[in-house]
Amino acid sequence: MAMPLTIALQGDTEIVVTREFDAPRELVWDCWTVPALIRRWLAGPPGWEMTTCEFDARVGGKWRFVAKGPGGMEMGHGGVIKVFDRPERMVSTEIYDWDWTGGETINTNEFAELAGGRSRSTLTITYSSKEARDGARATPMAEGMEMGFQKLDALLKERAAER
Amino acid sequence: MVMEMATPEQLDLTFAALADQTRRAILARLAEGELSVNELAEPFEMSQPAISKHIKVLENAGLVSRSKDAQRRPVKMEAQPMSEAIAWLEQYRKVWEQTYARLDTLLAELKAMTPSPDKKKN
Numbered sequence: 001m002a003m004p005l006t007i008a009l010q011g012d013t014e015i016v017v018t019r020e021f022d023a024p025r026e027l028v029w030d031c032w033t034v035p036a037l038i039r040r041w042l043a044g045p046p047g048w049e050m051t052t053c054e055f056d057a058r059v060g061g062k063w064r065f066v067a068k069g070p071g072g073m074e075m076g077h078g079g080v081i082k083v084f085d086r087p088e089r090m091v092s093t094e095i096y097d098w099d100w101t102g103g104e105t106i107n108t109n110e111f112a113e114l115a116g117g118r119s120r121s122t123l124t125i126t127y128s129s130k131e132a133r134d135g136a137r138a139t140p141m142a143e144g145m146e147m148g149f150q151k152l153d154a155l156l157k158e159r160a161a162e163r
Numbered sequence: 164m165v166m167e168m169a170t171p172e173q174l175d176l177t178f179a180a181l182a183d184q185t186r187r188a189i190l191a192r193l194a195e196g197e198l199s200v201n202e203l204a205e206p207f208e209m210s211q212p213a214i215s216k217h218i219k220v221l222e223n224a225g226l227v228s229r230s231k232d233a234q235r236r237p238v239k240m241e242a243q244p245m246s247e248a249i250a251w252l253e254q255y256r257k258v259w260e261q262t263y264a265r266l267d268t269l270l271a272e273l274k275a276m277t278p279s280p281d282k283k284k285n
Contacts, residue, residue, distance in 0.1 A: 003267075005260055019263050023270040031266055031273075041265035 012130040017123045025111035025119035029087040032109065033057045043067055052076070059084050063092065079104065087111055102132025173225075177244045180224035185209070186217050190240060193227060197237035 003020040010016050021028050031037045035053045042065070043050040051074070052066035064078030079093035088111055095104045106126040113119055127133035180186055189203060204214040218238055221227040225244045229236045 003263075005256065005263060007256060007259065017259055019259070021263075021267065021270055023274055027270055027273055027277075028266070031269055037269065037273075040269045041262065 009133075010124070013127045013133050015125045015127075015133065017125070018120065020114065020118060020120045022118055024087075024117050025113050026087040028119055028121060029090075029111055032090065033084075033086075038065070048075075054078075056081070057084065079107075082106075083108075101127060103128035105132075173244065173247065176224040177226065177247065180220050180226055183217070183220075185214075186221055189214075189217060189221065190226065190245075193238060193240035197230075197239045199235040199237050201235075203238060 003022070006016075006018045008016050008018075031041065033055060034057070035055050038055060039050050039053045048067040048069045050065060051068045052064060054065075055061070055063040059081060061081045061084070062078065063081060064076065066074055066076040068074050076097040077094055079095055081090070081092045083089055083091035089108070091106065091108045093104050094107050095101070105128070108124045108126070110122045110124075111119055112122070181190075185207065188207070192198060192203065192206075200211060200215055200218065203218070204211045207214060218227060218229075222229065225241055227238050228241055229238050
């Protein structure tokens with residue numbers, strides 16, 4: 001059964017993606033940080049394949065992923081690991097080869113332990129400016145709005161129920 | 164990524180128009196059917212000109228239209244830009260949902276492989 005995913009805007013520059021997992025946080029942490037595991041799930045949308053997966057798992061270490069998509073299109077991104085505090089908190093920078101995020105983002109992923117061997121990942125993506133967050137809109141990571149996604153979701157659900 | 168998407172400029176207009184509580188409340192009421200500006204103004208503690216201003220913003224974003232003929236000129240919700248905004252949000256959401264669903268699969272596999280030593284107090 002899929003766990004609910006929430007996506008919300010925070011302040012002027014952040015997007016927060018929250019999700020629970022039916023696994024202890026150590027295991028989730030490893031899936032984010034061990035290249036052989038990263039390749040298995042973080043490749044990108046269906047039809048994309050990860051051709052490069054480097055992750056030097058330590059503070060100051062570099063990471064780089066390249067994915068190859070339909071028609072041989074390549075998308076690369078990478079950055080530097082700033083905080084590496086297994087299994088609780090990881091902070092890293094990220095920039096895409098085609099810089100559609102308006103400069104580097106800082107990604108903070110916090111893993112909380114929950115009862116019953118479960119855990120929660122809270123991923124906060126911080127853009128370099130409000131303009132960068134609101135302007136990064138040519139891709140699925142797009143932004144460009146002033147309200148939380150959840151609020152709009154609620155409104156739309158209401159509307160659907162009224163129909 | 165085969166979904167037909169609105170242009171970024173259209174989405175900006177749509178989301179800017181949606182980024183206001185009163186305008187969302189107006190849309191929620193219009194989802195039930197057409198209403199005149201007077202009827203729309205009623206439940207809000209706002210002057211009719213203030214409501215008209217909000218309607219203008221919604222109109223510019225293509226979210227509502229006003230019929231030209233009748234003198235009450237009822238306001239009507241336009242579904243298309245709303246659908247595009249929803250499609251766009253769904254797209255963003257879907258990327259994360261698909262990605263994390265793959266992680267779920269991997270985690271289940273890893274759990275099956277690794278009998279954890281400190282099992283399990285529930």
